[in-house]
Amino acid sequence: MTVTDVSIIQPPLVQLNTPYPSGAYLRAFFSQLKKDYPQWAIGSVRWIDCSNALYRSIFSQAGLKKLFSSTEKKAMEKAFHYEKTGKENEAFNLRRYVSQQEQWIRWIPAITDILSGKGRELSHEFVRSPGVPRGYRMENYLAGLSSEPDADDALILASLALADLADYISVVYDSAFELIRYGESAAVSATSMEEIKAAMAAPIMNDFYTPLVQELIAGCDSRRRQLICVSCPFPGTVTAALLTCKLFKEAGMDKVFTVMGGGCVNTDLRDCKESLLAEWVDAFSFDRGYGSYWDFFRHIETLECSQCGTERVPLGIYKTN
Structure with a gap:
């Protein structure tokens, strides 16, 4: 199987006194999958606190x-x-x-x-x-x-x-x-994706956050599949979370799969049908999220073992049982 590197990203801004804990749980989960299922070819697993970095x-x-x-x-x-x-x-x-x-x-x-x-x-x-x-x-x-x-x-x-x-x-x-919770009022009051896109072009996002994400992209191995797990616990992280996914999707790498999960995804975005999201986000991971990623790797294994001629995971919304 093609090696899959996993990046768990916490966008800004959340608590500054300590890293937001969801990434630690996901990193432990993926590390255990890597150990238990070597046939899934999970490569590096990294957890990046972009909130603290910003x-x-x-x-x-x-x-x-x-x-x-x-x-x-x-x-x-x-x-x-x-x-x-x-x-x-x-x-x-x-x-x-x-x-x-x-x-x-x-x-x-x-x-x-x-x-x-x-x-x-x-x-x-x-x-x-x-x-x-x-x-x-x-x-x-x-x-x-x-x-x-x-x-x-x-x-x-x-x-x-x-x-x-x-x-x-x-x-x-x-x-x-x-x-x-940078830009929370904009995320909560936004009535269209155009407003979110405008917020993504705000000075802090453009001048400070975008270069941070571009550094992460530069550190990816383009020969490997990249699973990008973006945590979105609060409405104030929506803008940066979507910008993160957008930058990865536009980076020119062939095998990038972006996923958004977290409390805000479970509530505010659960019933969202905005088609523009599909350009940047390949899947939403609802609830605790572990079942979503289990399904992801099982699906990849099925595709590659059946030699179906493609490694692309169909766009979709995965939900835990």
Whole structure:
């Protein structure tokens, strides 16, 4: 049989404190199938948390440089507009982001290290140094303290720093951006695939997420069949999940089979009959999903053993018993 590599992908954005667990269960399932059914020729099994990868791409020195360089002019124009309309606080905050951009770029590695439990030695400087950038959420927290801040406040301040940056991003770069469930309102309110397609072209999706998926595609062996399992637990992951499938289907590889599963697929997309989905998604995997993938490999085995002349799995919707 042709070797099948399995990629389990969690699109953004879900929880940032730890990987969303569904991928771990699927990886264990496929690894056990690989052991129990060697005749199915399951190759590599990889689990990729693209939610965390997107977060690290944006909140990095390179990511913030890209953001500030592309938004500085718009931020200043918005600040001027806010001033003319009496929104002095909003204008002040935007101007402060721009004036402190070098501090944000310098401190973002320390901020992410503190949140990852690695930056204890920087905690004192982060909460006390006048060279640390400040947003209004951070300032409000510091103003509410009854004593001088200490290293124990660093974790909260680092979380608020990301929230402050997210506010800036949503105002001047991508209005749908949130730290979790990116673009959820767009996905929930969309009445047509055209609206979803528009959301797929949003700045964060285009400038940050698409390059991440393209890196994954570049790492695939085009000589092997690629089973792409995309998790979609919440409405806020629909846009990125569909974009993931679309990019894989358009990558020019002959043997790519894309599957979407997860809570949102089980509920919001269960009765969806939008024909455009079939261009990007070969199958929905309902419920727990294990039976779907079992059927997939059994079907492949039947096709190849019967020497029917094709390895293509028909488009369809698989459902567990």
